[in-house]
Amino acid sequence: MMKRTGVSRMAISKQVRRLRDLGYGIEASPRLGYRLTRRTHLPVADEILPALKTRIVGRSYTYLDSTDSTNSFVRDRINDLAEGTTVVADSQTAGRGRLQRQWFSPPGVNLYMSILLKPAVPPMLAPQLSLVAGAALLKAFHAHGLDDAVLKWPNDIVYKGRKLAGVLCEMEAETDVIHAVIIGIGVNVNIVGFPSELKKIATSIRRELGNPVSRPAIAREILNRLDHEYALWQDSGLRNIVPFINGHSQLSGQQIKVVLPRTTLHGTAQHINESGHLLMRKEDGSDIEISSGEVCLCRNENRTPGRNE
Numbered sequence: 001m002m003k004r005t006g007v008s009r010m011a012i013s014k015q016v017r018r019l020r021d022l023g024y025g026i027e028a029s030p031r032l033g034y035r036l037t038r039r040t041h042l043p044v045a046d047e048i049l050p051a052l053k054t055r056i057v058g059r060s061y062t063y064l065d066s067t068d069s070t071n072s073f074v075r076d077r078i079n080d081l082a083e084g085t086t087v088v089a090d091s092q093t094a095g096r097g098r099l100q101r102q103w104f105s106p107p108g109v110n111l112y113m114s115i116l117l118k119p120a121v122p123p124m125l126a127p128q129l130s131l132v133a134g135a136a137l138l139k140a141f142h143a144h145g146l147d148d149a150v151l152k153w154p155n156d157i158v159y160k161g162r163k164l165a166g167v168l169c170e171m172e173a174e175t176d177v178i179h180a181v182i183i184g185i186g187v188n189v190n191i192v193g194f195p196s197e198l199k200k201i202a203t204s205i206r207r208e209l210g211n212p213v214s215r216p217a218i219a220r221e222i223l224n225r226l227d228h229e230y231a232l233w234q235d236s237g238l239r240n241i242v243p244f245i246n247g248h249s250q251l252s253g254q255q256i257k258v259v260l261p262r263t264t265l266h267g268t269a270q271h272i273n274e275s276g277h278l279l280m281r282k283e284d285g286s287d288i289e290i291s292s293g294e295v296c297l298c299r300n301e302n303r304t305p306g307r308n309e
């Protein structure tokens with residue numbers, strides 16, 4: 001083998017040690033060589049890149065054992081990183097959610113990933129990327145048997161009323177130019193022991209399907225689908241994305257409360273339009289377009305907002 005590949009015995013055993021550290025099972029037999037006996041459950045590059053059919057997403061891929069926040073890791077290096085750069089961590093020490101919340105990010109169980117995009121559109125269109133990511137997540141979850149996964153506008157993926165995943169889109173821009181958008185995605189994959197404040201409001205793929213699932217498999221599915229939805233969006237905006245989202249929207253037809261910085265509105269959620277805004281019918285029968293804000297379903301009013309929910 002050494003002769004054939006021109007790689008030294010020492011270099012091979014160094015790589016074997018590296019792979020074993022990543023969780024691969026590798027058996028060594030004298031004179032025969034090495035045999036792979038177990039793949040790793042970690043979303044490392046070796047498990048992701050060979051299966052990516054993407055144009056942009058994942059073009060560069062970094063796996064970290066731990067970081068404060070994958071979004072912050074990317075943000076600190078924006079100018080040095082190419083569009084599509086994807087950073088995935090096994091755990092985060094300061095995972096962030098929307099509205100300054102924390103994102104519960106223990107090691108060994110979930111997916112925490114950030115994808116750097118550099119779209120050539122005006123900054124006001126950047127929030128649409130939350131929905132682009134939402135469509136990719138929905139399709140990935142449906143493909144893994146979670147048919148009832150729905151989107152809670154603008155950025156939550158919910159399964160039977162509990163939060164399964166969230167998207168945190170952050171932008172670096174000047175008045176009329178986007179430098180970068182970081183799409184941060186957190187997915188509760190195999191976690192079953194949620195902290196008490198999340199128990200009733202969060203769920204995981206494992207909890208819903210009843211068996212552990214492969215994190216690399218979910219990551220591959222999400223990245224491939226995100227690349228596809230991003231291409232669609234670059235081509236025709238949300239026109240070909242919102243019909244799918246509206247077909248899987250948790251809010252449509254529901255009584256909702258929208259908390260805005262200076263006021264709170266009540267009404268019935270309608271559809272999401274091609275700008276990515278939520279239409280709400282007010283009690284006086286008029287429609288209002290909501291471009292951002294915290295939405296609560298009125299039947300869940302007694303739930304306090306918290307992490308991973």
Ligand code: BTN
Binds near residue numbers: 094156166184187
């Ligand atoms: C939310 O629902 O509030 C958004 C949660 C987004 C969490 C992800 S995990 C990977 C990336 N890094 C972060 O610090 N946050 C996002």
